Amino acid sequence: MPVNLHAPDPLLLAPVAGVTLGIAEAGVRKAHRKDLVVVALAEGSSVAGVFTANRFCAAPVQVCREHLASGAAVRAILINTGNANAGTGADGLARARRSCVSLAGLMGIAPEQVLPFSTGVIMETLPVERIEAGLPAALADLQPTHWGRAAEGIMTTDTLPKAASRQVQIGGKTVTVTGISKGAGMIRPNMATMLGFVATDAVLAPALLQPLVKAAADASFNRITIDGDTSTNDSFVLIATAQAGHAEITDLASADGQILQAAVFDVARELAQAIVRDGEGATKFISVQIDGGRDEAECRLAAYAIAHSPLVKTAFFASDPNLGRILAAVGYAGITDLDQALIEMHLDDVHVVTQGGRHPDYREEDGQRVLKQAEITVRVNLCRGPASVTVWTCDLSHDYVSINADYRS
Structure with a gap:
């Protein structure tokens, strides 16, 4: 049983303007289980991430790094559970890229605008055909309120979904920070073995997103450990859609920057601690x-x-x-x-x-x-x-x- 952890109330997970989430049952590993999530991002969104320090990193991690380095404006995130697509060599890379091509084709965007994420069993072939077959259902399911369902759709050995939300005032506007994560075992800092996705509608200078996600990881996911094992698939992504309507934050040390940073840190810490509370077999x-x-x-x-x-x-x-x-x-x-x-x-x-x-x-x-x-x-x-x-x-x-x-x- 998880330690003082409860399933999040979907009504308390505030939608983030510019983000919609769709969930499907693709049968990646098991039938009749939410295992495929698509996150669609509005034009003008910025995305940054930090990834595993494990040199034997998974194919989707390699593709994410490539796509972020290309400078393409990220418009979609694709997540599957049940299969990590790690330890799969050139074939795994080809399958991760194929999943991006397939989603991009359905959304009318470039493959480089898709970031793929996988979690589950290592060294097994990714059933990309099942993922492709599930994409239309996931896209048809896109809704801004589906954070809770998306948290369920990325679980592996987790016993409960993990999600958190905060709202703050910046420049007279309400700014939302909402996120989800998964993880229960193979958890060690550098990064912690997990997937985490946090989005905000704050208007933030794109150059500030990478230092903010790194600082947030260091204050949260890089301060947890369950079993000392660093995974092949660790990923923590921060999204800013710039739709809150306040003046652009150009300095994280400014008053507005500090308000936003505190909210992002709070959400990241709650998600990180939820992973520990749901640690495999944990009682304390x-x-x-x-x-x-x-x-x-x-x-x-x-x-x-x-x-x-x-x-x-x-x-x-x-x-x-x-x-x-x-x-x-x-x-x-x-x-x-x-x-x-x-x-x-x-x-x-x-x-x-x-x-x-x-x-x-x-x-x-x-x-x-x-x-x-x-x-x-x-x-x-x-x-x-x-x-x-x-x-x-x-x-x-x-x-x-x-x-x-x-x-x-």
């Missing part, structure tokens, strides 16, 4: 906060060492306050001049470690009380500087093994 949502670092880089080293550790995560699943495992992870994180005699650690409100050793007032029953909660915060202070970083993870349960052992069944 864990925030790992590292304070007192010399810089954010060493804080991230310590945070991810804790969040990736199978020993830490299995202890949390069992509600076992075997908290020395956390100290061990900090110790091997790669901070070579770390002074262990300075370390402080809290588990929620419980002061567990002081000056590198067990706090004299710490009682194991207090640690167990915290570990039985569904939401837990681990705070470690390195006591060496002003930097802080928080990442989000979950526990590691028996069900995680079962889900991934049976994934292709």
